[in-house]
Amino acid sequence: MSSAVDRVRLKDFSSIALSTFYKGLEEAIRIDRMPHIFCPGCGLGIVLKGLAEAILKSGIPIEKHVGVSGIGCTGRLPGYLKIDAYHVTHGRPIAFAVGLKLANPELEVTVVGGDGDIVTIGGNHFIHAARRNHDINVIIVNNFIYGMTGGQYGATTPVGSYTTTSPHGHVEYPFNIPLLAYAAGATFIARWTPIHYAQMVDTFIQMFEHKGFAVVEIIAPCVLYGERNRFPSYTDMVKYFRDRCVIDNEADLPKIGISLDPKEPLVIGVFHKVRKKTYEELYRELIERVSKGGAKE
Amino acid sequence: MPGLLRPGKYFMQGNIAIGEAALIAGCRFYAGYPITPSNEIAEWMSRRLPEVGGVFIQMEDEIGSIVAVLGASAAGVKAMTATSGPGFSLMMESVGLASMMEIPSVIVNVMRAGPSTGIPTLVGQGDIMQAKWGSHGDYEIIAYLPNSVQEAFDFTIKAFNTAERYRIMTMVLADQVIGHMMGKLIVPDYSEVELVEREKPTVSPDQYLVADSRYLIPPMAIAGAGYRVNYDSLTHDDRGYPSVDREVSFRLVQRLVRKIRENERKIAEWEEYETDDADLLMVAYGCTSRSVKEVVKKLRREGFRVGLFRPKTAWPFPWWRLRELSERVNKILVVEINMGQMVHVVREYAARDIDIMHVPYAPGYMPDPGYIEGIVRKVYGA
Amino acid sequence: MRLLNLEKLFIPIGRLRVEPELCKGCGFCIEFCPRKVLDFSEEVNSKGYHYPIIKRGMEDLCTACGMCQRICPDYAIYLERIDKIPASKLVR
Numbered sequence: 222m223s224s225a226v227d228r229v230r231l232k233d234f235s236s237i238a239l240s241t242f243y244k245g246l247e248e249a250i251r252i253d254r255m256p257h258i259f260c261p262g263c264g265l266g267i268v269l270k271g272l273a274e275a276i277l278k279s280g281i282p283i284e285k286h287v288g289v290s291g292i293g294c295t296g297r298l299p300g301y302l303k304i305d306a307y308h309v310t311h312g313r314p315i316a317f318a319v320g321l322k323l324a325n326p327e328l329e330v331t332v333v334g335g336d337g338d339i340v341t342i343g344g345n346h347f348i349h350a351a352r353r354n355h356d357i358n359v360i361i362v363n364n365f366i367y368g369m370t371g372g373q374y375g376a377t378t379p380v381g382s383y384t385t386t387s388p389h390g391h392v393e394y395p396f397n398i399p400l401l402a403y404a405a406g407a408t409f410i411a412r413w414t415p416i417h418y419a420q421m422v423d424t425f426i427q428m429f430e431h432k433g434f435a436v437v438e439i440i441a442p443c444v445l446y447g448e449r450n451r452f453p454s455y456t457d458m459v460k461y462f463r464d465r466c467v468i469d470n471e472a473d474l475p476k477i478g479i480s481l482d483p484k485e486p487l488v489i490g491v492f493h494k495v496r497k498k499t500y501e502e503l504y505r506e507l508i509e510r511v512s513k514g515g516a517k518e
Numbered sequence: 519m520p521g522l523l524r525p526g527k528y529f530m531q532g533n534i535a536i537g538e539a540a541l542i543a544g545c546r547f548y549a550g551y552p553i554t555p556s557n558e559i560a561e562w563m564s565r566r567l568p569e570v571g572g573v574f575i576q577m578e579d580e581i582g583s584i585v586a587v588l589g590a591s592a593a594g595v596k597a598m599t600a601t602s603g604p605g606f607s608l609m610m611e612s613v614g615l616a617s618m619m620e621i622p623s624v625i626v627n628v629m630r631a632g633p634s635t636g637i638p639t640l641v642g643q644g645d646i647m648q649a650k651w652g653s654h655g656d657y658e659i660i661a662y663l664p665n666s667v668q669e670a671f672d673f674t675i676k677a678f679n680t681a682e683r684y685r686i687m688t689m690v691l692a693d694q695v696i697g698h699m700m701g702k703l704i705v706p707d708y709s710e711v712e713l714v715e716r717e718k719p720t721v722s723p724d725q726y727l728v729a730d731s732r733y734l735i736p737p738m739a740i741a742g743a744g745y746r747v748n749y750d751s752l753t754h755d756d757r758g759y760p761s762v763d764r765e766v767s768f769r770l771v772q773r774l775v776r777k778i779r780e781n782e783r784k785i786a787e788w789e790e791y792e793t794d795d796a797d798l799l800m801v802a803y804g805c806t807s808r809s810v811k812e813v814v815k816k817l818r819r820e821g822f823r824v825g826l827f828r829p830k831t832a833w834p835f836p837w838w839r840l841r842e843l844s845e846r847v848n849k850i851l852v853v854e855i856n857m858g859q860m861v862h863v864v865r866e867y868a869a870r871d872i873d874i875m876h877v878p879y880a881p882g883y884m885p886d887p888g889y890i891e892g893i894v895r896k897v898y899g900a
Numbered sequence: 901m902r903l904l905n906l907e908k909l910f911i912p913i914g915r916l917r918v919e920p921e922l923c924k925g926c927g928f929c930i931e932f933c934p935r936k937v938l939d940f941s942e943e944v945n946s947k948g949y950h951y952p953i954i955k956r957g958m959e960d961l962c963t964a965c966g967m968c969q970r971i972c973p974d975y976a977i978y979l980e981r982i983d984k985i986p987a988s989k990l991v992r
Contacts, residue, residue, distance in 0.1 A: 254759060256974060261924035261949065266973025284744040289589075292751075300748050300759070305741045307592060308750040308760075309585065310615050316582035320589020320597065321741055323573045324547055328593065328742045349578040416932070418970045455926040463932075504573060511568040 249273035249283065251301050258297060262455030264441030267415035268362060269298055272333070275425030276304065281329045287321055288331055289314040291338035293369045295362040298333050312342030315350045318357045326501045329429055331358040337367045340396055341376040351405035351434045356499040358428045358435045361398060364443035365481070372445035379480050383449040397478035398438045399492050408433035410493040412477075414440045414462040417489065424491060433499050440479065440487065450481070462487065521570040528703040532670045532696045533558035533600075535703050536626055537566065539674035540598055542705075544713060545624070546572035547597035549586035551579055551605060554638035555694040556628040559600035580605035584612040588621045592749065594740035596678055600626035602694075604635060606645055610652040616687035617657035617774055619749045620729075620738065622716055624677045626690045628697040629804075631855075631882035640882035641694040643804055644856035649689050650833045656771055658778035660785055661689040661832040663803040667701030669830070679714040680785060684777050685735055691832060693855070695805035695884055719745065728758035731769055735777055782834035789828040790843075792818055796825030798897060799847040801840075801864055803829050805884050806853050812887040813894060822898060832860070837867035844868035851897060853877040853890060906988035914964030917980035918951055925949030929968035929977050937961050938968065952977055960985070 250273045259265040276286050288299025292311035299306035309317045314332045322330045332339070339347055339361045350357065366384055367373040374384040374391050377398065382391040399410045409431040413421040421439065428435040442458035452458040461483065470490040477488040523538040530538075537559050540548075548563040550556075564574040573590075577583040583599045590597040601609065606627045616623050631637035632644045649661040660680050662673035670692055677688040717737040719726045728747040730736040739745035752760040753767045761767060778785065792814055793799065802810040807828045814826050827843060829836055844850060850868060852861040857878040865874050877893055879885045923945060929952050930938045937958040940950040954962070969978040 256922055256924075259973065261926040262928075263926075263973060266975075267971065270970075270973075270975070284746065285742055287741045297760075300750065303746050305739075305746055306748045307589075307619070307741075308748070308752060309588075309619075310611055310751055313581065313585040313612075313615075316577065316585035317589035317592075319575070319577075319582075320547070320549060320586035320591075321593045322589075323575060323586075324590035324593035324595035324597070325742055345578050346582050349582070415973075416928075416971060456928060456931045459928060460931065504568075504575075508568045508571060508573075512571065 245277060246270065246273045249276050249303050251303055254301055257301055259294060260444050262442055262444045264415035265294060265298060265362060267418065268439055269301055271418055271422045272425055273302060275422050279426055279429040281429060285327060286329045288333055289318045290333045291343060293335040293338050295333055295335035296338060312338055313346065315343060315346040315359065319350055319355055322355060322357050322501060331360065333360045336361060336363040336377040337375040340398060340401065348405040351402055351407040353500040354406060354408055354434045354497055356432050356501050360437050360439060362439045362441045363398060364441045364446055366443055366446040368443050368445050399477060400474040402436040403474050403493055407436045408495045408497050409435035411491040412438040412440065412489045414466060414489065416459050416462055433497055523705050525705045525707045528705065529700060530667055530703045531558060532667045532692060532699055532701065534562050535667045535671040536674045536690065537562040539671040541566060541570060542711060543596065543675045543678035545596045545598050545678060547590035547595045548574045548599065549577050549583045550599045551577055551583050553602045553605045555630055555697050556600040556602050556626065559626060580608040584609040584625065587623050588612060588616055591621045591623050592741050598624040598626065600628065602628050602630045603632045603645055606648065613659065613687055614653040614655055614657055615751055618751050620685040622681035622685055623687045624681055625687065626692060629691060629693040637882040641805060641855055641884060642880065643693050643854050644859065645691060646832050646859040649691060656775055658775045659687055659689060659833055660778065661691050663691050663830055663832050664696055665804050665807045667699065667703050670696055671703055675711060679712065682714045682716045685716060685738060686777065693804045727756040729754055729756050729770065731756050731773055734773065778834060785831065786834045786836040787830040788836045788839060789830060791826040793825035793827060793843055795823055797823045797848045799843055799850045800824060800826045801850060801852040801860065802826065802854065806855055809885055809887045809890055810853055813890045816891065817894060824894060835863050840864060841867050841869065844872050849873045849875060849897065851875045851877065853885060856880050907986045909987040910984040911987050912964045913960050913983045913985055914962035914979050915981050915983060916954060916962060917978055919976045920945040920951040922974050922976035923949050923951035924974050925951065926973065928971045932967050932971050934965060934967065935961050935963060
C-alpha cells in the first residue's frame with residue numbers, strides 16, 4: 222500500500238499536457254516525477270529547466286552527461302533529470318565527480334549543489350578540485366541558507382541575517398564564491414540568477430564546452446531566507462534581482478561579495494574564462510610518458 | 519598481461535604484495551591520503567598504475583579519497599584506497615554510501631596502535647568492531663584478516679572479487695606487522711586466479727531498474743553506458759527514486775543486508791590448527807596468530823591439548839564453526855592486540871556455559887610466544 | 901493621425917495555457933509579464949494555491965514573449981499557440 226503522498230502524485234498528474242516549449246525538455250526531465258518538491262517561490266525549478274535545455278543543446282549526447290549532487294534542496298535536482306545521477310553524501314559530490322571523470326574522461330560530469338554542500342561542508346573538496354583544474358562543472362545554487370533543514374546559516378549567509386541558528390542576527394562574514402573559486406584556480410567562473418534565464422542557459426552551454434574546472438554560481442530566491450530577511454513574499458527576492466542586478470563581465474572579483482543590501486548592486490556575469498591544461502590531460506600525458514618506459518626513477 | 523607481477527616466487531613486503539595483488543585483480547584506480555603504516559601501498563600504486571594505464575591520485579583527505587574511489591567504481595573501474603585507523607574513521611560515512619548505492623570498492627586498513635593518533639609506526643588490531651559497526655544504520659561488509667604476506671596478496675584479490683560479486687565495500691584488515699614484514703609470496707599462474715566482474719544489465723535501458731528488488735544482487739549499470747539511472751543515498755524504490763513508503767524502505771534495507779547474511783557460509787573463511795581433540799581453544803588473527811601458533815606447537819609437544827581457531831574473515835564471522843568447537847572444548851582463550859573486540863563476538867556465539875578468557879594486549883607490539891605461553895600454562899594450572 | 905494598411909500588418913497574440921494543479925502560487929509569471937495581463941485566480945487548486953488567469957478584457961494583449969513560461973519554476977504556464985490577428989482589429 223503506497224503512502225498518501227504517492228497517491229496524490231499519480232492521480233493528479235498522470236495527464237500532463239506540454240507545449241512545444243516543454244516537448245523538447247521531456248527528453249531531459251523526468252516528467253513521471255513531477256511535481257518536484259521545491260517550494261513555491263524557489264528558483265530551483267527554473268534552474269532545472271535551464272539545465273535541461275542546456276544539456277539538450279550542448280552537443281554532447283545525453284548518455285554522456287552525469288549529474289552528481291550532495292544533500293540539500295539543490296541536491297535533489299539531478300534526480301529530476303533523465304541522466305545518470307548520483308545523489309551522494311553531504312559535501313562530497315565533487316570528490317565523487319573527480320573519481321567518475323578520472324575513471325572515464327569521456328563523461329561530461331556536472332556537480333550540482335547548494336552553497337552549504339559545496340563551499341561550507343564541501344569547501345575542502347571544492348578548493349582542491351579547482352586547484353587541480355579537473356575538467357568538471359560545478360553549479361552552485363546559492364540561497365544564502367541551509368534550506369532543506371529549515372533555514373540555518375551557512376558560509377554565504379550575509380552579515381546581520383536572521384536564520385534559525387542566528388536568531389539574534391548573523392555575526393559572520395560570508396564567502397564571495399567567484400573570488401574563492403578564482404583564488405583556488407578555477408578556470409571558468411560565472412554568476413547569474415534564475416530570472417536571467419537566457420544568459421543562464423547560454424552560460425551552462427559554455428560551461429559544458431569549457432575544458433577545465435567551471436564554476437557557475439546561481440543566486441537563487443528562497444522563502445526560508447526571504448521571509449526572515451526583508452523579502453517576505455515569494456516575488457520580493459526576484460524583484461530585488463531584477464532591480465539591482467548589474468551585468469559586469471570585467472568585474473573586480475574582490476568587490477562583488479553579496480550583502481543583499483537593497484542599496485548595493487548585485488554583480489553578475491561571466492567573470493573568468495581561461496584555458497589551462499586540465500588534471501586529466503596532464504595525467505594522460507604522464508601515462509603516455511611512463512608506459513613508454515620514461516619513468517623518472 | 520604486460521606490467522603485472524609475473525607468476526613465480528618472491529620475497530616481498532606485505533604492503534607491496536597488496537598493491538601487486540590489486541593490479542592483478544584488475545584495480546586501475548587508486549585515490550588515497552598519506553598515512554603510516556600504509557604509505558608504501560600508495561607510493562607503490564602511484565608508480566605502478568600509470569605503467570598499466572591506470573590512474574592514481576592523492577586526494578586532499580581520506581573522505582575525498584574514499585568518495586573518489588566510489589565515483590571511479592560507479593564509472594566501471596575497479597578502485598581501492600589504503601589507510602590506517604584515523605583515516606578509517608574518517609571514511610566511515612562512505613561505508614554506508616557504498617552500501618546504499620551498492621558500489622563495489624575495497625579499503626585496505628593497515629591497523630596501527632590506537633586510540634586516536636596512537637603510535638603510527640606500531641601494530642594494533644583495534645579496528646575489528648569498527649569495520650563492521652563503524653557506520654550508521656544497517657549494512658554488511660566483508661573484512662579479511664591476513665596473517666602473512668601470501669595472505670595479504672590472496673585476500674586482496676578475494677576482496678576485489680567479493681566486492682564485485684556482492685556489490686559491496688570490502689576491507690582487508692592487515693595489521694602493521696603484516697603490512698611491513700617481508701615474506702615469501704608465490705604468484706600463481708594467472709589462469710589459476712579467479713577474477714570476478716560485477717554483473718552487467720541484460721535488458722534495455724527502459725526496462726532496467728537500478729535497485730531491482732526481484733534480484734538479491736541487481737545487475738549494475740555504470741555511468742555513461744546509456745542507462746541514465748538515478749543512484750541515491752536516500753532510501754529508494756526499485757527505480758532508484760527516493761521513497762518514504764514503509765514497505766519500500768524496509769524491503770530495501772532487508773535486501774542490502776541479506777546479500778551477505780544469506781551467503782555468509784560461502785564467504786567466511788578460517789583456519790584450524792590442532793583443534794580435533796583440543797580442550798583449550800585459542801582464538802587469534804593477523805600477526806598475533808603467528809605467535810599463538812608457535813605456542814600451540816610447543817605446548818602440544820609437551821602434551822597440552824591446545825588448538826587454534828583463526829578467523830580469516832572477521833566479517834562475516836564464522837560463528838557456526840566456533841559454536842561447534844565451543845561445544846567440544848573446556849575453555850576458550852582469545853588473544854588480540856586490543857582491549858577486547860573479537861572476544862565479544864566469541865562470547866556471543868560460543869556455547870552458553872563455556873569459560874571464555876581474554877588476553878587484551880595493546881602496547882603497540884605483538885605479544886611474543888613466551889608471554890602467551892606463560893598465560894596458557896597458568897590456565898592449565900601448570 | 902491614422903496608419904494605413906493596418907489590415908496587412910499582423911500582430912502575434914499568445915494563447916496561454918495554465919495547468920492549475922502544477923501551480924504553487926508563487927506569482928513569478930504575474931510579476932514578470934511585461935504587459936501585466938496575468939492575475940491570481942479566485943479559485944484555488946486542490947493544494948490550495950491560486951493559479952494565474954488572464955485578466956478579463958486582456959485576452960488579446962499577450963504578446964507571446966514567452967517570459968512566463970521561462971520563469972515559471974513549476975511548468976504550470978506556457979504558450980499553447982500563437983495566433984495572428986490583423987492590427988486593424990486591435991486599434992480603436
